[in-house]
Amino acid sequence: MSDAPTTVVFDLGQVLIGWDQTGPLSDRMSREEWKEFAQASDFASLNVSADNGSTIAEVVARAAATDPAYGEIVAAYYENFPRSLTGPIPGMAEIVAELKDAGVRLLGLSNWSAETIHHAPVVAPAIAELEDIVVSGREKLIKPDPAIFALLLDRFGLDPGRTVFVDDLPVNVEAARELGLIGIVFTGAEDLRAELDRLGVIPA
Structure with a gap:
């Protein structure tokens, strides 16, 4: 043609490539615990801001401004980011x-x-x-x-x-x-x- x-x-x-946002913290949070965190922290919005050009430091700071514990979890997510990638x-x-x-x-x-x-x-x-x-x-x-x-x-x-x-x-x-x-x-x-x-x- x-x-x-x-x-x-x-x-x-x-x-x-597969992506599973629960992967990075799967050794310390169950899927249900991650789901609760993601909803409470508006992780979807945080993730979009990173995709839209915010630095990881900025995303972590934004999460921490809501709750310091959220900042720690988001920082750990990015530190272990490769574990979110599930393969081809x-x-x-x-x-x-x-x-x-x-x-x-x-x-x-x-x-x-x-x-x-x-x-x-x-x-x-x-x-x-x-x-x-x-x-x-x-x-x-x-x-x-x-x-x-x-x-x-x-x-x-x-x-x-x-x-x-x-x-x-x-x-x-x-x-x-x-x-x-x-x-x-x-x-x-x-x-x-x-x-x-x-x-x-x-x-x-």
Whole structure:
């Protein structure tokens, strides 16, 4: 297909690499205890602020301002961050390798802290096969903000109509589609392979 996509852009977390926020403190907090802490401290907001460019020190200070114990827990979370990474998503390393062998351009676009992103390719080596990654924490822009997609397109000279974007969150995929990218909601390697085959990017 002459008009087949030439570039595939991957989200990282829960697409190429698994993430479980209970992992870093699993030796001292049960899942239920972590859930209670996360709700009380608004850990989701703290995590987003790190993804949006706040330093880890700033995130810890923000948590501690609410409760010093929260600050200690968040500091411990980041000290043990690699334990939140659960390994490669099954089947995805093979898809990355096949796309690369086929000459498809491979990039990443991830909501991730600038200070912890270096752990990702260690745990999921397929990430190191990508040409480059736009990391929200470095850019101080975060999905689904259209600005981070515009930055991606501009930085790498991409034609949105021939660029596939793969993300596990529908809101991010919809934001990509609004800018003309071909968005795929990731539900697993098998379904992704079928979609890429349908688009003429990779054989099933």
